[in-house]
Amino acid sequence: MVQGFRQVPYNDLNAAREALSPATVAILIEGIQGEGGITTAAPDYLLGLRQLCDEKKLLLLMDGVQCGHFRTGRFQSFQRILEGVPNGERFLPDAIAMAKALGGGFPMGAFWVRDRYADLLGAGTHGTTFGGTPLACAVALKVLEVIHRDKLAENARTIGHYLQSELTRLAGKFPQVLSAVRGLGLMIGFELASNIPALAGNEKAPSIQFVNRLHEAGLLAIPAGNQKLRLLPPLNLRQQEAEEGIKVIEAVIARLAG
Numbered sequence: 001m002v003q004g005f006r007q008v009p010y011n012d013l014n015a016a017r018e019a020l021s022p023a024t025v026a027i028l029i030e031g032i033q034g035e036g037g038i039t040t041a042a043p044d045y046l047l048g049l050r051q052l053c054d055e056k057k058l059l060l061l062m063d064g065v066q067c068g069h070f071r072t073g074r075f076q077s078f079q080r081i082l083e084g085v086p087n088g089e090r091f092l093p094d095a096i097a098m099a100k101a102l103g104g105g106f107p108m109g110a111f112w113v114r115d116r117y118a119d120l121l122g123a124g125t126h127g128t129t130f131g132g133t134p135l136a137c138a139v140a141l142k143v144l145e146v147i148h149r150d151k152l153a154e155n156a157r158t159i160g161h162y163l164q165s166e167l168t169r170l171a172g173k174f175p176q177v178l179s180a181v182r183g184l185g186l187m188i189g190f191e192l193a194s195n196i197p198a199l200a201g202n203e204k205a206p207s208i209q210f211v212n213r214l215h216e217a218g219l220l221a222i223p224a225g226n227q228k229l230r231l232l233p234p235l236n237l238r239q240q241e242a243e244e245g246i247k248v249i250e251a252v253i254a255r256l257a258g
């Protein structure tokens, strides 16, 4: 953990307010928690944090490393979360950290800063060995071009919706294995029921055992905590591949429900 942060419960505006001290300069959150198990910020939480930061003159920083770059169907997750919410379009954090999908697999990180702070860091102020590398930037531009050309934001919405509705169907069919499904676009999480007999009595957490079974069956997923799994498929996942993936998940679940 990075020094100097106070951790507070997510989606709890009062907890954030109560954790402030005169030394607080910023609040940092993910729009959708990744490692935390795919918990999406409530629209009121985002708007409330913005108001709190304006009121106390704090920076509102967002980590879009995992949930950003069109994974939810919009460039940043907060844009998707706040769609159709009154005043939602006016919401802006002060800075956004980005990486992962930004370079489509090529190592790259970047951050966006709101206009009014854009001159605080001049060129060269924030030096890193590979900072500003033209090759990474060229790759990132190409990635953006392909996302636009192939309508991958729309794809993330459509296929994400399909996957979530299928997983919800499976949760209804096998409640003894799958207890909840959440996420937005192609950032999807599902929670395992507690005490699945076939996963009991093993030193490995249920989520890891489940992930291992998926891997053996040919599907890549990752755990989040002991009871949750994450699906973060590529944005160009096709319908047929999504159907194939669901078949694999269903087979693994059905064996566990046995």
Ligand SMILES: Cc1ncc(COP(=O)(O)O)c(C=O)c1O
Binding pocket: 030, 034, 035, 063, 064, 065, 066, 067, 099, 100, 109
């Ligand atoms: C939400 C989030 N933020 C930050 C990071 C770290 O990013 P980086 O490896 O680019 O520092 C990760 C994972 O690697 C992550 O999931």
